[in-house]
Amino acid sequence: MSDSVENITDVEFGVELPAFAPDTSLENVKHHGEFIGWGSGRFVDHEIARSQGFPGAIVPGVMSQGFLGAMIHRWAPNAVITAIDTVFRAPVLVDQPHKINGVVTDINEEEGTVEIDISITNEADETRVFGTATARLPVDGTQ
Amino acid sequence: MDADIEELRSGYLNKDFDEVTFQLDATRMAEYAKVCGEIDPKFTDPANDDFQAPPTFVSTLVGGKTLPKDLPRPDGVGMDAGKYVEWMSPIRGGATLVGKTHLHDIYTKTGRSGRMIFFVTRMELFDGDSHIANADTRTVFREKSSE
Numbered sequence: 001m002s003d004s005v006e007n008i009t010d011v012e013f014g015v016e017l018p019a020f021a022p023d024t025s026l027e028n029v030k031h032h033g034e035f036i037g038w039g040s041g042r043f044v045d046h047e048i049a050r051s052q053g054f055p056g057a058i059v060p061g062v063m064s065q066g067f068l069g070a071m072i073h074r075w076a077p078n079a080v081i082t083a084i085d086t087v088f089r090a091p092v093l094v095d096q097p098h099k100i101n102g103v104v105t106d107i108n109e110e111e112g113t114v115e116i117d118i119s120i121t122n123e124a125d126e127t128r129v130f131g132t133a134t135a136r137l138p139v140d141g142t143q
Numbered sequence: 144m145d146a147d148i149e150e151l152r153s154g155y156l157n158k159d160f161d162e163v164t165f166q167l168d169a170t171r172m173a174e175y176a177k178v179c180g181e182i183d184p185k186f187t188d189p190a191n192d193d194f195q196a197p198p199t200f201v202s203t204l205v206g207g208k209t210l211p212k213d214l215p216r217p218d219g220v221g222m223d224a225g226k227y228v229e230w231m232s233p234i235r236g237g238a239t240l241v242g243k244t245h246l247h248d249i250y251t252k253t254g255r256s257g258r259m260i261f262f263v264t265r266m267e268l269f270d271g272d273s274h275i276a277n278a279d280t281r282t283v284f285r286e287k288s289s290e
Contacts, residue, residue, distance in 0.1 A: 020180055028178050035174035036203050061223050062202045066179030069199040073183055080230070081198045087225040087281075131225070 005076045008112040008137040017075040017102035017116065022067040024059050026094050032063050046094070057094035064092050064129045068118045071100050072135055079114075079135040086118070086131040098122050102133075112139040145251060148260070151215070152249050160211040161244040165204050165268075169236025172196040175203060189236055198230035201268060201278040206244045209264055209282060214246075217260050217284035224261060227279040234268075234275060242266040247279060258286045 003018040005011050026044065033039020038060035041048030049057040065086045072081055092098055099121050106115035113136050120129040144152075169189035176186035176197050185193040210216075234240075247265035251258050261283050268276045 022180060023178070031174070032178045035171050036178070037205070061226060062199070063179060065199045065202055065226055065228075066175065066181075066197060069197050070176075070180035070182075073181060073186070073197070077183055081228075082231075083227070083229050084199060085225070085227040088223060 004074070005137070006078055008107070008109050008114070008139050011076075011104060011107055011114055011137065013104055013107055015104050017071055017104075019071055019100045019102070020074065022064075022098055022100055022120070024092065024094055024096060024098055026057065029057065029059055029063065029094050032060065036062070038062065043094070049094075054091055055093060056096070059092040059094055061086070061088045061129075064088070064120055067100050067120065068102070068129070068131070068133065071102055071118070072116065072133060075102070076135060076137055079137050081133055081135050082113075084118075084131065084133040086129055088129055090126065090128045092120055092128045093122070096122060098128065105132075109139070112137050145258075148249055148251055155211055155214055155246045156249065157245055157247070158211075159243050159245045161206045161208045161242075163204075163206045163242045163244075165240045165242060167196070167234065167236055167238045167240060169194065172200055172234075172236055175200050193233075195233040195235055198228050198234075198276070200234060201228050201230075201266075201276045202226045202280075204240070204242060204266065204268065204278060206242055206266055208244070209280060210262060211246065214262075217286060219284045219286065221262075221282040221284050224281040224283040226281070227277075229277040229279075230275075232270075232273065232275045234270075238270050240275070241269045242278075243269070256285060260284045260286065 046056045184191045248263035266278045
């Protein structure tokens with residue numbers, strides 16, 4: 001089976017989305033801070049973050065949400081994400097490897113929509129961010 | 144529902160308290176897409192014919208106020224507990240969007256450490272007369288347990 005899907009009929013219930021390694025490096029988070037925002041101390045400086053009670057610098061929530069959206073787009077390039085809800089349960093730490101995860105939990109072939117459980121976990125397999133997304137895929141080749 | 148929360152809901156829900164105009168910069172949209180791991184040129188290349196922001200980009204659009212100025216603040220520091228995006232149509236570089244913000248929900252959860260109060264702030268984004276997206280931010284305040 002291909003790692004990506006084109007249409008709603010290609011989607012299988014329960015399938016795990018192919019994931020990529022999200023870039024949580026300090027350099028990438030600083031770049032986000034420069035262009036997007038969230039460039040203050042706790043996001044771009046480990047020492048400042050520790051002085052505020054965090055184990056180290058933290059990845060902005062908007063960036064974590066973006067990793068999960070990118071995972072869906074890579075899996076289904078024709079998909080339109082119509083809703084994405086993310087709960088920030090615990091910090092995603094900068095310079096620490098994390099995994100992004102997605103599982104298809106519902107398919108509506110008539111409407112061309114899928115529901116996906118999404119999460120970000122750390123090396124200890126602890127959930128840091130979780131939520132759900134709804135994506136619309138082409139039905140019979142049309143959006 | 145607790146009486147104090149009922150009172151907050153009746154006094155503050157669904158009343159616009161902030162309005163901000165955003166001039167969308169295509170470079171900023173593309174850089175956001177790239178740091179998040181997007182690879183489709185329609186998200187990463189402003190020269191692409193179908194260039195648009197990833198839906199999650201709207202979470203980066205921040206208004207002037209996250210809560211009404213006169214809202215009685217719970218004790219403690221508000222923390223960002225989550226974000227929700229509802230996407231309705233493509234967000235294009237160069238567009239001028241107007242974000243209108245209101246409190247969409249107030250609710251509580253009670254855990255071992257005490258009560259947590261959640262405020263859901265919703266920014267409705269408009270491109271002219273078209274409502275193109277909603278961006279919600281959940282802010283949580285943890286009350287200290289009285290025990």
